Amino acid sequence: MGRAPALFPSTMRMSGQLLLQASLTAWAAASAATTSGANSFATSVYTAAGRFPTTLFTKYYNNPTQTASQVQPVIEDPVETGLVYPLSLTDPLTVPKNDTTDPHPLPPTASASLLLEQAFNQIIAISTNANFNSSCAKCQAGLEIAKFLALAAPAQGPVLAVRLCEHFNFSSTCGNQYSGLALGSVITQVVANANVGGYDGQLLCNNFIDSLCPLPPATPLNLTSWFAKPKPNPLPAPKTPSGERLKVLHFSDVHVDPRYSTGAEANCTTGPCCRYDNFNAASPGVIMAPAPRFGAYPCDTPLALTVSALEAIPALTGTEKTGFDFSIYTGDLVSHDPDNQLSRDYVTYTETLLYDLFKKTLGSGPLYATLGNHDSYNQAQDAHHALGGGLATQFQWNYDHLASLWEHEGWLSSSAVALARAHYSAYMVQRHDGFRVISLNTDLWYKTNYFNYINLDTPDNSGMLRFLTDELQDAEDAGDRVWIIGHVLSGWDGSNPLVNPTDLFYQIVDRYSPHVIANIFFGHTHEDQLSIFYANNGTTMNSSTAQTVGWIMPSITPNTNLNAGFRMYEVDSATFEILDAYTWHSDVNSFAALDGQVEVGPTWEFEYSTRDTYGPSIAGGWGANDPLNATFWHLVTEAMEANSSLVTTFNTLQGKSSVRTPACTGNCVPAKICYIRSGSAAIAKQNCIPGFASVQ
Template identity: 65%
Template sequence: MTRYVRLLVIAGACVYASAQSAQLPLGPSTFTAPGTFPTSLYKAYYNNPTATSAQPQPVILDPVSHKIYPFSLTNPERIPQSNTQDPHILPPPASDALLLQNAISQITALAANPVFANSTCALCQATLEVAKFLALAAPTQGPAFAVALCTQFKLSSTCAATYGPTALGAVLTQVFANADVGGYDGQMICQNFLGGACAMPPTSQLDLTGWFAKPKPNPLPPPKKPSGERLKVLHLSDFHIDPRYATGAEANCTSGLCCRANNFNTLSPNTTLSAAPRFGAFKCDTPLSLAAAALEAIPVLAGTEKTGFALTVYTGDLVAHDSEPQLSRDYILYTETLVYDLFKRTLGSGPVYAALGNHDSYNQAQDATHSLGGQLAQQFSWNYDHVAALWQYEDWIPESAANLARAHYAGYAVERKDGLRIITLNTDFANWFNYVNLSHPDTSGMLRFLTDELQAAEDAGDRAWIVGHVLSGWDGTNGLENPTDLFYQIVDRFSPHVIANIFFGHTHEDQLSIFYANNGTSIAADTALATAWMGPSITPLTNLNSGFRVYEVDSATFDIVDAHTWRSDVSSYPALDAQTQFGPTYVYEYSTRAAYGADIPWGANDSLNATWWHHVTEQMEANSALVTTFHGFQGKQSVRTQPCTGDCIEAKICYMRSGSSTLSIQNCPRGFGSVQGG
């Protein structure tokens, strides 16, 4: 075992040499965590935290609600199968007048819809018509209809569990009751959720009249002068901590989340084919042992043990990939309390600016728009109130920002004293509630909030960072076309003089998007405006290594001068079970500047801005080996990443140049976005 660790140190030193010459010093190139769990992290446990046969189960006290979460919430041996405790809100019954109004409007929409030449789409939308009127007239029957719809269209093998009254059935009933199922909303539902029954409708024509309070300055204000002083900024994403991780359970299950006591490999149901290592596996989320090891490694490797980070951006997804029946409000609140407390006590004194991920909610991935009105508009406020209070309790954001988070789906803005404005968004652009009035690109008002904050930043002469979870572009499979199209225009309006950087997560992979002027109609170095960095995940799910990133940021411009990424080889974890001396090893993976900039004439202190990244894509067009390098980094050098050849090369470059789903769908080859196939 000792020899193995030494080999990692030697390998790490080779790729780390370029970072040692950087202006901002880092720590050692490699860190191996202790093999035993650091029991001092918590005052009390429900089990023996030093045992290697089970994951530690700390006793968690919520500082907001003052509630102690019971062991039954996270007991890996008894995972709940149905949440009947929390409310599952249904829309109120409609009046006869409203039924008549909707009947007339839907008949009109159906008669005017040219898509009905397609019989499959016609059938799908007609089915949704039935769902709509049932949801309006008898909402209590909506979940049962959702189950029938799932069965009819063969959407799942667990229709009752997924779409029943204690799962997503109530959500779908609300959507059916409010959506224009005979028009654009229905087409998109049939395309994205009902087996592609309808063709993808084109992005709606965007009318920006009156959207911006002021035109873009011409000429732009002079750029801020770099200070030469660099800040260390940590980017963490997609922790997906699994408090129900069962060490020794099946790590190669055939459905659902693996490393769970209730999930098996159906090919050999009575035998464990691949026992879950205590530090994690490729088809599993993050056990507490891996989370502790990563958080112990980060300050050492970044060289911030004594100073802390200037700030940290966390781009969402705290909660594990539990199936809907295993989730509950308490499970979400527990996870938020656990992870943010860990960040506070391990990362140092710098603030953490966090965005809500699509998994950080119950029902999963849902955020109801305020436009629904009444109690439906407030049905997720319990979560926004909780995270806002936690962020304020940890002293990361002031009361004013916490109040913004409560009112804006956990999105907020912080006007820092150093001239940087942090704007965090709830970017869950593809949840069910966004399929109500989908032809409007901002039904939630989130992008209105963003625009107003950017205008305030421009007026104040501030630079701005945008922090979200679901990315707006790349391969077009994540954000919806209309809202990401509007987001792109907002980025265009306020770049490059206001927006310094954009940060996303969600995919678990190391990716990047470039935004260009005039909606990407001219792809060139002189039209490149802004960059979105997608942070690598801590979770290995699926077929990935665990990783994190640290940016070198100029303290005056808040531009990124270099970015350093570390990874931990998940394929090495099974060998760690036989001993308790060593835990996971995190090794230096690469410097962004060194990996991609060898042939780009760029000053040592010039920022890695959108222009630089466009030059990188030009180098990729000339030398496909650079795409191979990017592809390897995308999965954090996982042994399960398959090669990128043929059309994949062109696709990767195109994805990097696509900051909206619309651009990617229009311009890029399909099917090469992820490396998680294994």
């Protein structure tokens, strides 16, 4: 694949438009009654155009008509004046190995007085640790030494991290992962500020160092002081359904890979697959499984697959002319690159590229988005404001960029933009129809975010959950309904979030459900999953105590071993309850057959209606206009307990009907039911059999 240094104008405008119009016309003729209802959607199929729609971008670095490689559009950042992202940022042949422009700051060198105080406090912490003679105690004692080094000689912190990684063989790429240009500076900041002899150290040793410490239980909460007002008793009368149905798009985890190299190794053994310089160890330098133009199971999403999905969404949902009433995007725009190949520019390029595409293709309705763990640099890292000084604002560039893009696209008001700048890209949108959307930065409860391990026995160091609670109280006072959107789920099997913050989140959901919170939405796992939130911290789980549903959205990316998918909800315009959910998917296993021609692209087809799939299993049935709420889903889990074939159906749909989804038998059946009933990491860890959460 050769590189073309010249810029190519957007040619073939008429042919690209005619081809797309022909596809839409053919689809409309084949499925003229697809405006609403599962029966009409059930036969809907859309085959994307084989040629790339060149009118999407004004200029390209390479010839956009070619099929031998992915297109490389010229992207100018609308909120960074004069910034045009260079080809070298995304060229598959020249992937940058380290971002030397934007290293994270190191903590300041400690004064002698601070060293004395820290030494004293840490010695006290060790002396009161009952597990000091265990491997856990050894791990924490090692962190103590690292802490003093981080305070006294912070520049040596990353060096120590690399040497320890190499000595204990934690990784084969220690330098790339833990140098000062990767996570080494972050780890040095965290160790310098964390109480490594106490709760913070226990969690660090549990989550990052071979589980040397047991997982401590959730810290008891003082909820009386947390909430400004008690939960109303009785609850306000529920809103009367309007009978009018809104169309709402939910999609997630695009993980577009602008460095995707068509024809590269799709079955590699190191690094991201479908990349120019990554091979299978069994045949270095020889391509065993060439990467198809539209994507492969082990890889992130090429731009060709991304665009085919955005073509299919309005056609299959019947929103070509009207657009959606609104859309939600639950995070993760950026590809799964190793830290040493990431940079600020790579993140902001991806944000600019995709939000521009969403605006161009999905119609005029607003899109409410949330920040994913990969939408940061370094990935998954977000520092909380309690760090103080420059360390507290080291990710502000990203919050400002996202807020400016969302404002530029016309999706957020100036007041919501101000909130996003101040609250780690989190915000609240108050619409005119008695409805609010609250978007959270769930990196602040994500297990892989090192910054969360500073004073972790306090469940809300970031202030994120204080922000959420205050916004929910305002909504309750106004009588408004709320959707909460975030990226990293709060529960399922408990392997992704931290115990303390999600335990508090669960109590917040309990306090404001079901009269304020109508639904919660996550992404992150790439799979079609669900969480039910119950009253009283889930101590009694039945249809009467079920309060709120957390919908976990499957991904556009096939990574790993999944089909690509998206969903549309039909939502009552007064209650904002979901009346049905329609999911479509594209069979990634078929993509290799599309190479060598430009007549057709991926086929997207209807997968299932939630109501039609699970409703008949409920004893006594479920009314045609009754919402798919927490009561509905708890009754579905009771049906699963009575008939395991329903779990088999759920398991198949969890992987978007991928041919690579394994069967769910034996302990997998009760485990899946338990995961569905777990809305926090604490409940999942306490109740559920581990090991069956994913179909990847």
